[in-house]
Every structure is written in C-alpha cells, then in structure tokens.
Amino acid sequence: MSEYRRREQSITLGPLHEQLDEQSEGGAESTQELLTLNFGPHHPATHGVLRLLVTLQGEIVRDVKPIIGYVHTGIEKTAEDKSYWKVIPVIERMDYLSYYFNAMAFCGAVETLIDVEVPKRAQYLRVIHLELNRIMSHLVWLGTSALDLGAISMFWYCFREREKILDLFEMSSGQRMHTRYFQVGGVIEDIPPGFAEKLRGFLAEMPSRVDQYRDMLNGNEIVLQRLRGTCPLDAETLLSLGVTGPLLRAAGNPWDLRKADPYCSYDDFDFKIPIGTAGDNYDRFACRVAEMYESVKIASQALEGLPEGPHITEDRKVALPPRHELATSMEALIHHFKLVTEGMRVPPGEVYFPIESPRGELGCFVRSDGSSKPARVHMRDPSFVNLQATSPMVKGAYIADMIATLAMLDPILGGIDR
Amino acid sequence: MPDATGLELIAGELRDAEGADVVTDTLFFRDRATLSVQPTHIRAVLAHLRTKGYTFLASLHGVDYYPHEPRLGVCYELLDMASVDRITVKLRVASDTPEVESVTEDWPTADHQEREVYDMFGVVFRGHRDLRRILMPEDYEGHPQRRDFPIGGEPVIFTFNERDALGSSE
Numbered sequence: 001m002s003e004y005r006r007r008e009q010s011i012t013l014g015p016l017h018e019q020l021d022e023q024s025e026g027g028a029e030s031t032q033e034l035l036t037l038n039f040g041p042h043h044p045a046t047h048g049v050l051r052l053l054v055t056l057q058g059e060i061v062r063d064v065k066p067i068i069g070y071v072h073t074g075i076e077k078t079a080e081d082k083s084y085w086k087v088i089p090v091i092e093r094m095d096y097l098s099y100y101f102n103a104m105a106f107c108g109a110v111e112t113l114i115d116v117e118v119p120k121r122a123q124y125l126r127v128i129h130l131e132l133n134r135i136m137s138h139l140v141w142l143g144t145s146a147l148d149l150g151a152i153s154m155f156w157y158c159f160r161e162r163e164k165i166l167d168l169f170e171m172s173s174g175q176r177m178h179t180r181y182f183q184v185g186g187v188i189e190d191i192p193p194g195f196a197e198k199l200r201g202f203l204a205e206m207p208s209r210v211d212q213y214r215d216m217l218n219g220n221e222i223v224l225q226r227l228r229g230t231c232p233l234d235a236e237t238l239l240s241l242g243v244t245g246p247l248l249r250a251a252g253n254p255w256d257l258r259k260a261d262p263y264c265s266y267d268d269f270d271f272k273i274p275i276g277t278a279g280d281n282y283d284r285f286a287c288r289v290a291e292m293y294e295s296v297k298i299a300s301q302a303l304e305g306l307p308e309g310p311h312i313t314e315d316r317k318v319a320l321p322p323r324h325e326l327a328t329s330m331e332a333l334i335h336h337f338k339l340v341t342e343g344m345r346v347p348p349g350e351v352y353f354p355i356e357s358p359r360g361e362l363g364c365f366v367r368s369d370g371s372s373k374p375a376r377v378h379m380r381d382p383s384f385v386n387l388q389a390t391s392p393m394v395k396g397a398y399i400a401d402m403i404a405t406l407a408m409l410d411p412i413l414g415g416i417d418r
Numbered sequence: 419m420p421d422a423t424g425l426e427l428i429a430g431e432l433r434d435a436e437g438a439d440v441v442t443d444t445l446f447f448r449d450r451a452t453l454s455v456q457p458t459h460i461r462a463v464l465a466h467l468r469t470k471g472y473t474f475l476a477s478l479h480g481v482d483y484y485p486h487e488p489r490l491g492v493c494y495e496l497l498d499m500a501s502v503d504r505i506t507v508k509l510r511v512a513s514d515t516p517e518v519e520s521v522t523e524d525w526p527t528a529d530h531q532e533r534e535v536y537d538m539f540g541v542v543f544r545g546h547r548d549l550r551r552i553l554m555p556e557d558y559e560g561h562p563q564r565r566d567f568p569i570g571g572e573p574v575i576f577t578f579n580e581r582d583a584l585g586s587s588e
Contacts, residue, residue, distance in 0.1 A: 069553040077562055081569050112448050239474055242527025260502050349447050352495050363477050380477035388530055417553055
C-alpha cells in the first residue's frame with residue numbers, strides 16, 4: 001500500500017458526523033458558531049485593494065476589521081524630496097479620482113504660506129475644474145456602486161458621461177487624468193478656444209443624464225430594497241468618528257466647507273447643499289446624485305461669470321514668466337531659471353488647508369523650513385478617516401448589506417494608503 | 419478663526435484651569451491660531467477646548483522637527499462647526515521617549531490617525547487599544563516619515579538577488 005493510501009484510510013469521518021448530528025439536534029443554536037472570513041484585498045467589490053477581516057455569525061456581520069496599506073507608496077515622503085511645484089504631480093496621485101482636489105488642497109496650503117493672492121479668473125477656472133472633477137468622481141462612484149448591486153449597464157452609462165469630462169480636461173491641460181493644471185498662484189494655462197462652448201454643451205446635457213440615472217435606479221425595486229433602511233448611522237456617531245462629506249450630510253448635518261468656510265470664491269455662487277434624513281444607504285446614494293445637479297449649477301455660473309484677467313499670479317517669484325518675455329527680458333530669464341532649477345522659496349511656517357472633496361474634508365498640512373522643498377506634507381484624506389465608520393455601520397447587518405454599505409462609503413484606496 | 423486676542427484669552431483660560439505651564443507658546447500665523455502645549459496635559463487641554471465648542475477633531479498628524487529637540491511633534495486640528503472656527507493644538511516630544519497619552523477615548527476618530535503617526539514617526543500613544551502599524555508591513559523596521567530615514571535605498575527583491583537580500587536562511 002502506498003504512503004498516500006495509508007494516509008487516506010487513516011482519516012475517519014466519525015467525529016465529524018457526530019458533530020453534525022449534535023448540530024441538527026441543537027436546532028437554532030447550531031448556527032451560533034462564528035466564522036472569520038477574509039474579504040479582499042483583490043475583490044472587485046472592495047473598490048481597490050481594501051482587505052476586510054469579517055467575523056460572521058451565519059449571514060450576519062458581527063465584526064469588521066479593515067486592513068490597509070496595500071497601495072502605500074510613500075507619497076508624503078516623496079514630496080519632501082521635491083521642490084514645491086514638483087510636488088503637485090505626485091500629490092495628485094493620492095486620491096486618483098479627485099486629482100484636482102488634491103492639487104487644490106496643496107496649492108492652497110502653499111499659497112497661504114507664501115501669502116500670495118490668486119487672480120479671480122484663476123479661482124473661477126479652478127472652481128470649474130473642481131466641480132467637473134466632483135461630477136466625474138461621483139459618476140465613477142455611481143457606476144461601480146451600481147455594479148456592486150448587480151446593475152451592470154449603469155456602469156457603461158456613467159463612464160460615457162465621464163469620458164466627456166475627461167475630454168474637457170484633456171482640452172484644458174493636455175492630460176485626461178492627473179492633469180497638473182493647478183499651480184501655486186493660479187492655473188498653468190488659460191482655457192483654449194472652444195473649451196467654453198464644449199463645456200456649455202456638456203453642462204446643458206448633464207442634468208437630463210442625471211435625471212435618467214436617478215429614474216433608472218429609483219424605479220428599481222432591487223436597488224431600493226438593497227439601499228433603503230440598511231446600515232444607518234446617526235450624525236453624532238459620524239461626527240465622533242470624524243466622518244465628513246456626503247456621508248455626514250446624508251445623516252442630516254448640512255456641513256459643507258464650500259458653504260461654511262468658502263475658499264476659492266465659492267461664496268460667489270448660488271447652490272444648495274443636499275442633505276438626507278435617515279442616514280441610511282439610500283440617503284447616501286440620493287445625496288451624491290443630488291450633488292451632481294448642484295455641481296453643474298456651480299460650474300455653469302462660474303463659466304458665465306468668468307472674469308477677465310490673468311490666469312496665474314504675476315508674482316515672478318512664484319509663477320513662471322510668460323514665454324514671450326524670455327526673449328526680451330533678462331529679468332524674466334533669471335526668474336525662469338531660478339524657478340525651474342531651484343524652485344520657489346517658501347517662508348517658514350505650518351499651515352493646514354482644508355477643502356471639500358467629493359468624499360469629505362480633504363486637508364493638506366504643509367510645513368516649510370524656508371527652503372525650496374517642503375519639510376512635511378500630510379494629507380488628511382477623507383477616505384482614510386471615513387473608513388473607521390465601516391465597523392459601526394455594518395455590525396449586525398447582513399453580509400450583502402456590507403457590500404452595499406462599502407459601495408456607498410466610496411473609499412478610494414489610493415487616498416487611504418497614500 | 420479666533421483672532422490673536424481670542425487665542426490669548428483661550429491660552430489664559432487654559433493656564434488658569436490646568437496650571438501655568440500647560441501652554442508653552444501661542445502663535446497666530448496667516449490668520450491661523452496655534453496653541454503649543456505640554457504633552458502630559460494633552461487630554462485635559464482637548465477636553466477643555468471641547469467645552470469651548472471645538473467638538474470636532476478634524477485631523478491628527480505627526481511632524482518631525484529634526485534636528486531640533488524635542489524632535490517629534492503631533493498636531494491636533496480642532497474645529498468648531500457652529501461658529502466655523504479652527505484651532506491647532508501642538509505638542510512636542512523627545513525622540514528617545516516619544517510617548518503621548520492617546521485621545522482615542524474622547525475622540526474615536528483618532529484611532530487610525532494615531533496608528534499612522536505611530537507607524538510613520540514612532541510616537542507611542544499610551545492607552546491606545548490597538549496600537550499597531552497601519553500602512554507599513556507589520557514586520558517593518560524603522561519609522562519612514564522621520565527626516566533622517568533615507569529616501570530609497572531599499573533593495574527590490576528579484577529571483578537573482580533574493581538570497582542576498584533575505585540572508586542565507588534559504
């Protein structure tokens with residue numbers, strides 16, 4: 001008899017059968033056994049490489065422990081080794097769906113340190129791109145979340161609209177993602193001819209598209225059953241966990257930095273803050289969808305009211321001189337050379353600059369030691385903080401609801417791990 | 419933001435309530451208020467500020483002031499949502515005894531963020547229930563965000579150099 005056969009025959013099923021018999025006699029108590037399940041990191045429903053250690057009792061989630069760090073790339077450390085204007089491209093890659101917001105938070109912090117004023121036109125151009133980015137981020141969220149709930153066609157519709165936004169980004173900056181459009185002191189270039197018409201066309205079309213998405217999902221019994229009343233969390237608990245953004249607004253707290261503490265001329269625009277009442281998954285969904293309409297409103301107001309003037313500050317110690325000046329002005333050439341080789345020097349100090357990203361408060365902390373490289377860059381990423389709310393949200397819910405909640409949480413792992 | 423006078427008033431109140439040496443410095447820079455406090459009193463200071471309306475801990479992050487001592491810093495960004503007011507509380511600890519009391523009991527949001535500061539700077543938060551590395555691998559040595567931690571220099575392991583990189587255990 002071979003070694004393998006001997007081993008095979010040595011296994012007895014006796015104890016297992018006895019166990020099973022006991023369980024069937026025990027009735028309901030037999031399902032009290034806890035099961036620890038590893039969920040992710042490579043699972044499409046985790047929206048990246050999030051790993052969850054889930055403790056289940058039957059179908060019911062008893063505990064969730066998020067394990068993160070799978071896409072930690074040390075961007076904060078990398079940023080310390082680059083001059084200020086070279087930090088922008090790496091920092092944009094943190095939360096890869098809201099790159100304009102990452103750049104805005106960083107540029108805002110550096111502008112505060114230098115105490116430079118951003119021209120009005122640049123602020124309006126920033127608002128246009130920020131709000132387009134917010135719509136784009138929400139579209140990716142809507143498409144992938146619907147995918148998690150089993151609605152596949154939604155994904156294609158959302159990405160159709162997202163393409164149009166990326167085309168606009170390509171038009172203004174030459175890049176579709178990680179555009180490096182925002183610079184310290186303004187934006188890198190004015191919008192090209194034809195951009196305004198194309199944007200106007202998109203903004204006119206977008207609300208009817210959101211109508212379609214909303215009707216399609218709101219009229220879907222399966223989506224409603226999966227979202228309505230599942231995994232609610234009250235505003236007080238959310239605040240103690242540091243949760244901001246659409247998740248907090250869904251619970252009825254209208255906290256939005258664009259309204260509460262306007263930056264970048266947001267007080268010039270007329271818009272509403274959509275809020276929910278129950279704080280369940282449906283409210284989280286409805287809040288984000290409603291936000292898309294508001295973003296369209298803000299972007300059209302910014303486009304129609306776009307003031308004339310420079311698109312970047314004229315402070316030559318901060319921004320590059322225009323190309324044509326280099327041929328005639330020695331001083332411009334020197335400034336250009338100093339900025340490109342060494343970069344700008346930033347007065348020593350520490351600043352925390354918060355903005356409202358699609359996921360909540362995105363704060364950038366920059367410490368300068370007076371040199372041309374930042375001594376510390378830290379992003380308070382909303383996904384990182386909001387992730388702590390997963391466990392209180394899903395405890396006691398079904399595992400299927402956990403998937404829906406994770407989708408409505410909208411975590412971006414690039415931002416969480418940085 | 420509290421203005422410069424408001425910041426001094428808060429500092430004065432804290433000195434009266436918690437002891438004269440609690441607030442080591444106040445700074446009003448670019449319309450932003452910062453309180454530097456003794457690390458031993460951080461929980462009391464934050465609890466006091468909470469009664470003043472700063473009920474939301476927006477962010478907690480670490481800073482390395484290398485080569486100055488005390489070297490490591492922790493910043494607490496507090497927010498008063500009702501009057502839209504922010505204040506930063508800072509503390510500094512020496513790198514040979516980097517210990518701070520954890521604030522997770524009063525501010526549950528600090529949980530992940532304290533773990534990140536521990537991971538990146540090696541600041542130990544006393545009383546944190548689950549102080550483990552969060553972003554770096556569990557068996558990682560060193561604290562990468564410290565200023566004297568080199569950028570790069572870590573070998574990438576391929577088949578041809580795995581023996582050298584992992585030692586002779588294989």
